[in-house]
Amino acid sequence: MTSDWKPSADDLESITAAKEAFKHGNTNDDVIKFYSEWVKEGKYQKDTEPERYRAHILACENIETYYPGNKDKVKVIDIGAGTGRVAVELMKKGFKLMDALEPTTEMLDEAKKMDLYTSYINLGIGADRLPIDDNTYDLAIVSGAMGEGHIPCEALHEMARIVRPGGIISISMREEFLDSCADYRGRLEPLMKKMEQDGEWKLVSREIRPNYYCGKPGLVYRYSPS
Ligand SMILES: C[S@@+](CC[C@H](N)C(=O)[O-])C[C@H]1O[C@@H](n2cnc3c(N)ncnc32)[C@H](O)[C@@H]1O
Numbered sequence: 001m002t003s004d005w006k007p008s009a010d011d012l013e014s015i016t017a018a019k020e021a022f023k024h025g026n027t028n029d030d031v032i033k034f035y036s037e038w039v040k041e042g043k044y045q046k047d048t049e050p051e052r053y054r055a056h057i058l059a060c061e062n063i064e065t066y067y068p069g070n071k072d073k074v075k076v077i078d079i080g081a082g083t084g085r086v087a088v089e090l091m092k093k094g095f096k097l098m099d100a101l102e103p104t105t106e107m108l109d110e111a112k113k114m115d116l117y118t119s120y121i122n123l124g125i126g127a128d129r130l131p132i133d134d135n136t137y138d139l140a141i142v143s144g145a146m147g148e149g150h151i152p153c154e155a156l157h158e159m160a161r162i163v164r165p166g167g168i169i170s171i172s173m174r175e176e177f178l179d180s181c182a183d184y185r186g187r188l189e190p191l192m193k194k195m196e197q198d199g200e201w202k203l204v205s206r207e208i209r210p211n212y213y214c215g216k217p218g219l220v221y222r223y224s225p226s
Pocket of ligand 1: 028032055056080081082083084085086095102103104107123125126140143144145146149150151152195
């Protein structure tokens with residue numbers, strides 16, 4: 001956390017909820033149950049307003065530069081789409097063909113209200129094969145959906161499978177989760193590197209960015225499937 005960051009009362013409420021969502025020992029079922037409550041009465045939306053939460057902004061930052069042609073033809077999957085914040089960001093940049101993959105029905109119901117996605121897939125990503133063909137998408141965005149009990153390491157293979165060679169996978173997550181998340185500690189980045197060695201994908205960029213969530217830094221990875 002930056003030393004000069006002072007939480008407001010709203011920040012403290014958001015931090016309390018996020019602590020529960022990313023609590024040590026959470027299973028994916030715990031996480032889904034938690035989001036199904038957090039989203040009620042606009043609480044998740046308020047707790048993740050851009051003055052506190054910028055995962056979606058960072059995951060989408062400059063992403064248009066990889067698609068110099070018609071952005072309205074680029075097929076996008078928003079993995080862990082939540083209430084659809086990524087779709088709002090991408091629409092501003094001219095992307096139109098977006099699908100949402102999201103395991104929490106109540107979050108997806110909220111995203112449906114904005115009517116920005118083409119398909120709403122009520123599933124999570126993990127080690128199992130999704131009902132999506134190889135190389136279906138040009139771009140995958142993963143914003144804020146990595147952490148304890150959320151997307152497991154093994155899901156990286158599925159991401160690389162459903163995005164076409166030369167496409168982009170953009171992942172934003174809290175930097176501290178590399179170490180604090182039991183599944184990722186000593187595993188996430190070694191797996192990312194191994195996938196490069198095995199020819200599954202290539203690293204495009206890895207950046208540490210400030211103010212990802214309530215003064216905490218984020219990591220933004222961009223990979224391109226091979
Ligand atoms: C902090 S929210 C982020 C939502 C949205 N991407 C955003 O930036 O506002 C994390 C989301 O990840 C979803 N999630 C949890 N486990 C997941 C999994 N295995 N696969 C995909 N999404 C998952 C949750 O249901 C929740 O909607």
